Amino acid sequence: MMIRTRVAIGVGVFCLLPGILASAQTRGDHRPPDPRSRGGGDCRDNAYNCIDTPNPLPAPDTVWLEEMTWMDVRDAMKGGKTTAIIPTGGIEPNGPWLALGKHNYVLRSNCDAIARKLGNALCAPIISLVPEGGIEPRTGHMLTAGTLTVREATFEAVLTDTVSSLKAHGFRNIILIGDSGGNQAGQKAVAEKLNARWKGNPVVAHIPEYYDYASVLQYLVEIGVRKPNVSDHIHDDPAISLNMFNTDPNTIRWEQRVKIGKATIDGVNIADKAKATEIAKKIVEFRATKTVEAIRKVIAHKGNTTTPQ
Numbered sequence: 001m002m003i004r005t006r007v008a009i010g011v012g013v014f015c016l017l018p019g020i021l022a023s024a025q026t027r028g029d030h031r032p033p034d035p036r037s038r039g040g041g042d043c044r045d046n047a048y049n050c051i052d053t054p055n056p057l058p059a060p061d062t063v064w065l066e067e068m069t070w071m072d073v074r075d076a077m078k079g080g081k082t083t084a085i086i087p088t089g090g091i092e093p094n095g096p097w098l099a100l101g102k103h104n105y106v107l108r109s110n111c112d113a114i115a116r117k118l119g120n121a122l123c124a125p126i127i128s129l130v131p132e133g134g135i136e137p138r139t140g141h142m143l144t145a146g147t148l149t150v151r152e153a154t155f156e157a158v159l160t161d162t163v164s165s166l167k168a169h170g171f172r173n174i175i176l177i178g179d180s181g182g183n184q185a186g187q188k189a190v191a192e193k194l195n196a197r198w199k200g201n202p203v204v205a206h207i208p209e210y211y212d213y214a215s216v217l218q219y220l221v222e223i224g225v226r227k228p229n230v231s232d233h234i235h236d237d238p239a240i241s242l243n244m245f246n247t248d249p250n251t252i253r254w255e256q257r258v259k260i261g262k263a264t265i266d267g268v269n270i271a272d273k274a275k276a277t278e279i280a281k282k283i284v285e286f287r288a289t290k291t292v293e294a295i296r297k298v299i300a301h302k303g304n305t306t307t308p309q
Helices: 071-079 102-118 152-168 182-200 213-222 238-247 254-259 273-300
Strands: 012-017 022-023 083-089 119-124 174-176 203-206
Touching: 022 182, 022 213, 022 254, 071 203, 071 213, 083 102, 083 152, 102 119, 102 174, 102 238, 102 273, 152 182, 174 182, 174 273, 182 203
Parallel strands: 083 119, 083 174, 174 203
Antiparallel strands: 012 022
16 A cells, blocks of 8 residues: 655645646655656646647737746747747836836736737736835835835846746747836846856847837827927826826726816827827837837847847
Protein backbone atom coordinates (compact mmCIF):
# COMPACT_ATOMS: atom_id res chain seq x y z
CA MET A 1 0.00 0.00 0.00
CA MET A 2 1.39 3.42 -1.04
CA ILE A 3 2.00 5.77 1.88
CA ARG A 4 0.62 9.24 1.13
CA THR A 5 1.83 12.44 2.80
CA ARG A 6 0.63 16.00 2.62
CA VAL A 7 2.19 19.34 3.54
CA ALA A 8 -0.12 22.13 4.70
CA ILE A 9 0.87 25.70 3.80
CA GLY A 10 -1.53 28.39 4.96
CA VAL A 11 -5.02 27.37 3.91
CA GLY A 12 -3.97 25.04 1.09
CA VAL A 13 -2.16 21.76 0.67
CA PHE A 14 0.60 21.65 -1.91
CA CYS A 15 3.39 19.52 -3.29
CA LEU A 16 6.31 21.22 -4.94
CA LEU A 17 7.62 20.03 -8.30
CA PRO A 18 10.45 21.66 -10.26
CA GLY A 19 8.88 24.45 -12.27
CA ILE A 20 5.37 23.66 -10.96
CA LEU A 21 3.43 24.49 -7.82
CA ALA A 22 0.82 21.75 -8.06
CA SER A 23 -2.19 21.27 -5.81
CA ALA A 24 -2.05 18.09 -3.79
CA GLN A 25 -5.37 18.40 -2.05
CA THR A 26 -6.62 15.30 -3.86
CA ARG A 27 -3.32 13.43 -4.27
CA GLY A 28 -0.15 13.57 -2.22
CA ASP A 29 1.84 10.69 -3.73
CA HIS A 30 5.59 10.46 -4.21
CA ARG A 31 5.76 9.99 -7.97
CA PRO A 32 8.78 11.62 -9.55
CA PRO A 33 8.01 14.80 -11.53
CA ASP A 34 6.96 14.23 -15.14
CA PRO A 35 8.98 16.58 -17.39
CA ARG A 36 6.01 16.78 -19.76
CA SER A 37 3.79 18.38 -17.11
CA ARG A 38 2.55 21.92 -17.62
CA GLY A 39 -0.50 24.00 -16.78
CA GLY A 40 -0.36 23.39 -13.03
CA GLY A 41 -1.17 19.69 -13.16
CA ASP A 42 0.42 16.31 -13.89
CA CYS A 43 0.57 15.06 -17.45
CA ARG A 44 -0.07 11.50 -16.22
CA ASP A 45 -3.42 12.50 -14.74
CA ASN A 46 -4.86 14.48 -17.64
CA ALA A 47 -3.67 15.04 -21.20
CA TYR A 48 -4.47 18.76 -20.86
CA ASN A 49 -1.58 18.94 -18.41
CA CYS A 50 0.91 17.84 -21.09
CA ILE A 51 3.27 20.25 -22.81
CA ASP A 52 2.43 19.12 -26.34
CA THR A 53 -1.34 18.59 -26.10
CA PRO A 54 -3.13 20.59 -28.83
CA ASN A 55 -5.22 23.51 -27.65
CA PRO A 56 -8.89 22.39 -27.65
CA LEU A 57 -10.04 25.97 -28.34
CA PRO A 58 -9.36 28.50 -31.12
CA ALA A 59 -6.95 31.33 -30.40
CA PRO A 60 -8.67 34.24 -28.62
CA ASP A 61 -8.71 37.74 -30.11
CA THR A 62 -6.53 39.32 -27.42
CA VAL A 63 -2.94 40.44 -26.97
CA TRP A 64 -3.15 40.47 -23.17
CA LEU A 65 -1.20 37.72 -21.44
CA GLU A 66 -3.59 37.63 -18.46
CA GLU A 67 -6.57 36.97 -20.75
CA MET A 68 -4.93 33.95 -22.36
CA THR A 69 -4.58 30.34 -21.24
CA TRP A 70 -1.12 28.83 -21.02
CA MET A 71 -1.87 26.95 -24.24
CA ASP A 72 -2.84 30.23 -25.94
CA VAL A 73 0.51 31.75 -24.95
CA ARG A 74 2.45 28.65 -25.98
CA ASP A 75 0.83 28.64 -29.41
CA ALA A 76 1.15 32.41 -29.88
CA MET A 77 4.88 32.21 -29.22
CA LYS A 78 5.26 29.28 -31.59
CA GLY A 79 3.46 31.42 -34.15
CA GLY A 80 6.05 34.18 -33.81
CA LYS A 81 4.72 36.40 -31.04
CA THR A 82 8.00 36.61 -29.17
CA THR A 83 7.95 40.29 -28.20
CA ALA A 84 6.51 41.10 -24.78
CA ILE A 85 5.54 44.60 -23.69
CA ILE A 86 5.55 45.49 -19.99
CA PRO A 87 3.33 48.56 -19.42
CA THR A 88 3.56 50.57 -16.19
CA GLY A 89 0.85 52.94 -15.01
CA GLY A 90 0.02 54.29 -11.57
CA ILE A 91 -2.63 55.20 -9.02
CA GLU A 92 -2.60 58.99 -8.59
CA PRO A 93 -4.85 62.10 -8.40
CA ASN A 94 -5.86 63.79 -11.65
CA GLY A 95 -8.21 66.68 -10.98
CA PRO A 96 -11.96 66.37 -10.34
CA TRP A 97 -12.94 64.33 -13.40
CA LEU A 98 -10.46 61.51 -13.91
CA ALA A 99 -10.28 58.18 -12.09
CA LEU A 100 -7.15 57.53 -10.03
CA GLY A 101 -6.16 54.71 -12.38
CA LYS A 102 -5.74 57.18 -15.26
CA HIS A 103 -2.49 55.79 -16.59
CA ASN A 104 -3.72 52.20 -16.39
CA TYR A 105 -6.83 53.01 -18.44
CA VAL A 106 -4.68 54.77 -21.03
CA LEU A 107 -2.45 51.71 -21.29
CA ARG A 108 -5.42 49.38 -21.84
CA SER A 109 -5.96 51.13 -25.16
CA ASN A 110 -2.38 51.93 -26.05
CA CYS A 111 -0.58 48.68 -25.27
CA ASP A 112 -3.31 46.81 -27.13
CA ALA A 113 -2.87 49.04 -30.18
CA ILE A 114 0.93 48.85 -30.04
CA ALA A 115 1.00 45.06 -29.79
CA ARG A 116 -1.46 44.63 -32.65
CA LYS A 117 0.42 47.10 -34.85
CA LEU A 118 3.72 45.29 -34.18
CA GLY A 119 1.98 42.02 -35.10
CA ASN A 120 4.37 39.83 -33.10
CA ALA A 121 3.77 41.10 -29.57
CA LEU A 122 1.81 40.42 -26.39
CA CYS A 123 1.11 42.73 -23.45
CA ALA A 124 2.06 41.67 -19.94
CA PRO A 125 -0.32 42.76 -17.16
CA ILE A 126 -0.11 46.47 -16.37
CA ILE A 127 2.12 47.21 -13.39
CA SER A 128 -0.13 49.67 -11.61
CA LEU A 129 1.83 50.23 -8.38
CA VAL A 130 4.69 52.62 -9.12
CA PRO A 131 6.63 55.37 -7.31
CA GLU A 132 4.21 58.24 -6.61
CA GLY A 133 5.94 59.95 -3.67
CA GLY A 134 7.14 59.31 -0.14
CA ILE A 135 5.07 57.74 2.64
CA GLU A 136 6.71 59.03 5.84
CA PRO A 137 6.66 61.93 5.42
CA ARG A 138 4.12 62.08 2.63
CA THR A 139 5.44 63.81 -0.49
CA GLY A 140 4.42 64.19 -4.11
CA HIS A 141 1.10 62.63 -5.08
CA MET A 142 0.97 60.84 -1.72
CA LEU A 143 -0.30 64.09 -0.24
CA THR A 144 -3.64 63.36 -1.97
CA ALA A 145 -6.11 60.72 -0.78
CA GLY A 146 -6.27 57.51 -2.80
CA THR A 147 -2.71 57.58 -4.13
CA LEU A 148 -0.71 54.36 -3.82
CA THR A 149 3.06 54.30 -4.02
CA VAL A 150 6.01 51.93 -3.86
CA ARG A 151 9.67 52.62 -3.23
CA GLU A 152 11.92 52.98 -6.26
CA ALA A 153 13.82 49.84 -5.22
CA THR A 154 10.54 47.90 -5.02
CA PHE A 155 9.47 49.12 -8.45
CA GLU A 156 12.78 48.16 -10.03
CA ALA A 157 12.69 44.76 -8.32
CA VAL A 158 9.21 44.05 -9.70
CA LEU A 159 10.33 45.12 -13.17
CA THR A 160 13.43 42.95 -12.94
CA ASP A 161 11.45 39.87 -11.91
CA THR A 162 8.80 40.47 -14.58
CA VAL A 163 11.43 40.82 -17.29
CA SER A 164 13.24 37.74 -15.99
CA SER A 165 10.01 35.73 -16.03
CA LEU A 166 9.37 36.61 -19.66
CA LYS A 167 12.98 35.77 -20.56
CA ALA A 168 12.57 32.36 -18.89
CA HIS A 169 9.61 31.63 -21.15
CA GLY A 170 11.57 32.44 -24.28
CA PHE A 171 10.49 35.94 -25.31
CA ARG A 172 13.15 37.41 -27.58
CA ASN A 173 12.30 41.11 -27.08
CA ILE A 174 11.05 42.59 -23.81
CA ILE A 175 9.87 46.17 -24.04
CA LEU A 176 9.10 48.59 -21.20
CA ILE A 177 6.67 51.46 -21.69
CA GLY A 178 5.59 53.80 -18.88
CA ASP A 179 2.63 56.18 -18.96
CA SER A 180 3.75 58.18 -15.91
CA GLY A 181 6.76 60.43 -15.56
CA GLY A 182 7.92 58.84 -12.31
CA ASN A 183 8.28 55.46 -14.00
CA GLN A 184 10.82 56.46 -16.62
CA ALA A 185 14.08 56.44 -14.65
CA GLY A 186 13.45 53.04 -13.05
CA GLN A 187 12.49 51.47 -16.34
CA LYS A 188 15.56 52.88 -18.05
CA ALA A 189 17.85 51.62 -15.28
CA VAL A 190 16.41 48.09 -15.31
CA ALA A 191 16.38 47.81 -19.09
CA GLU A 192 19.98 48.98 -19.47
CA LYS A 193 21.21 46.71 -16.68
CA LEU A 194 19.50 43.57 -17.97
CA ASN A 195 20.20 44.21 -21.63
CA ALA A 196 23.90 44.58 -20.81
CA ARG A 197 23.88 41.48 -18.60
CA TRP A 198 22.27 39.34 -21.30
CA LYS A 199 24.07 41.03 -24.21
CA GLY A 200 20.87 41.71 -26.09
CA ASN A 201 19.61 38.14 -25.89
CA PRO A 202 16.82 38.84 -25.24
CA VAL A 203 16.64 42.51 -26.10
CA VAL A 204 15.43 44.48 -23.08
CA ALA A 205 14.58 48.09 -23.84
CA HIS A 206 12.87 51.09 -22.29
CA ILE A 207 10.99 53.22 -24.84
CA PRO A 208 11.12 56.91 -23.83
CA GLU A 209 9.32 57.87 -27.04
CA TYR A 210 6.12 56.38 -25.63
CA TYR A 211 5.99 58.94 -22.81
CA ASP A 212 5.78 62.08 -24.93
CA TYR A 213 2.54 63.84 -24.08
CA ALA A 214 3.91 67.12 -25.45
CA SER A 215 3.90 65.68 -28.97
CA VAL A 216 0.33 64.43 -28.51
CA LEU A 217 -0.85 67.89 -27.42
CA GLN A 218 0.95 69.43 -30.40
CA TYR A 219 -0.70 66.87 -32.68
CA LEU A 220 -4.10 67.97 -31.33
CA VAL A 221 -3.20 71.56 -32.22
CA GLU A 222 -2.19 70.51 -35.73
CA ILE A 223 -5.49 68.72 -36.39
CA GLY A 224 -7.48 71.64 -35.04
CA VAL A 225 -8.74 70.04 -31.82
CA ARG A 226 -7.13 72.39 -29.30
CA LYS A 227 -5.59 75.84 -29.15
CA PRO A 228 -2.09 76.28 -27.69
CA ASN A 229 -1.61 77.91 -24.30
CA VAL A 230 -5.17 77.20 -23.10
CA SER A 231 -5.27 75.39 -19.76
CA ASP A 232 -7.66 74.67 -16.90
CA HIS A 233 -4.59 74.39 -14.64
CA ILE A 234 -5.44 70.93 -13.29
CA HIS A 235 -3.64 67.58 -13.61
CA ASP A 236 -5.56 66.77 -16.79
CA ASP A 237 -5.57 67.67 -20.49
CA PRO A 238 -7.39 66.66 -23.70
CA ALA A 239 -4.71 64.13 -24.67
CA ILE A 240 -5.02 62.11 -21.48
CA SER A 241 -8.80 62.52 -21.10
CA LEU A 242 -9.62 61.36 -24.61
CA ASN A 243 -7.10 58.52 -24.41
CA MET A 244 -8.96 57.31 -21.30
CA PHE A 245 -12.31 57.93 -23.03
CA ASN A 246 -11.24 55.47 -25.72
CA THR A 247 -10.98 52.75 -23.09
CA ASP A 248 -14.05 53.66 -21.04
CA PRO A 249 -15.93 57.00 -20.96
CA ASN A 250 -16.88 56.32 -17.35
CA THR A 251 -13.24 56.76 -16.30
CA ILE A 252 -13.49 60.49 -17.10
CA ARG A 253 -17.07 60.78 -15.77
CA TRP A 254 -18.17 61.72 -19.28
CA GLU A 255 -21.92 61.20 -18.87
CA GLN A 256 -22.09 63.05 -15.53
CA ARG A 257 -20.08 65.97 -16.92
CA VAL A 258 -22.31 66.29 -19.97
CA LYS A 259 -25.35 66.48 -17.70
CA ILE A 260 -23.95 69.39 -15.66
CA GLY A 261 -22.29 71.21 -18.58
CA LYS A 262 -18.72 70.39 -17.58
CA ALA A 263 -17.66 68.27 -20.55
CA THR A 264 -14.69 70.42 -21.51
CA ILE A 265 -10.97 70.32 -20.77
CA ASP A 266 -8.50 73.08 -21.65
CA GLY A 267 -11.08 74.65 -23.95
CA VAL A 268 -11.81 71.39 -25.82
CA ASN A 269 -15.46 70.36 -25.77
CA ILE A 270 -15.92 66.60 -25.50
CA ALA A 271 -19.70 66.51 -25.11
CA ASP A 272 -20.28 65.19 -28.64
CA LYS A 273 -19.68 61.48 -28.12
CA ALA A 274 -19.18 60.60 -31.77
CA LYS A 275 -16.67 63.42 -32.25
CA ALA A 276 -14.89 62.58 -29.00
CA THR A 277 -14.65 58.93 -30.07
CA GLU A 278 -13.13 59.93 -33.41
CA ILE A 279 -10.48 62.13 -31.78
CA ALA A 280 -9.75 59.49 -29.12
CA LYS A 281 -9.03 56.88 -31.77
CA LYS A 282 -6.69 59.30 -33.55
CA ILE A 283 -4.77 59.84 -30.30
CA VAL A 284 -4.33 56.10 -29.75
CA GLU A 285 -3.22 55.63 -33.36
CA PHE A 286 -0.76 58.53 -33.12
CA ARG A 287 0.84 57.20 -29.95
CA ALA A 288 0.91 53.60 -31.16
CA THR A 289 2.51 54.53 -34.50
CA LYS A 290 5.23 56.57 -32.83
CA THR A 291 5.95 53.87 -30.24
CA VAL A 292 6.05 51.02 -32.74
CA GLU A 293 8.59 52.93 -34.82
CA ALA A 294 10.79 53.36 -31.74
CA ILE A 295 10.41 49.69 -30.71
CA ARG A 296 11.41 48.41 -34.14
CA LYS A 297 14.43 50.69 -34.14
CA VAL A 298 15.65 49.62 -30.71
CA ILE A 299 15.16 45.92 -31.52
CA ALA A 300 17.19 46.37 -34.71
CA HIS A 301 19.95 47.87 -32.56
CA LYS A 302 19.78 45.04 -29.99
CA GLY A 303 18.49 47.31 -27.25
CA ASN A 304 20.99 50.08 -27.88
CA THR A 305 19.10 53.28 -28.69
CA THR A 306 22.15 55.23 -29.87
CA THR A 307 24.69 52.91 -31.48
CA PRO A 308 23.70 50.19 -33.99
CA GLN A 309 25.32 46.84 -33.35
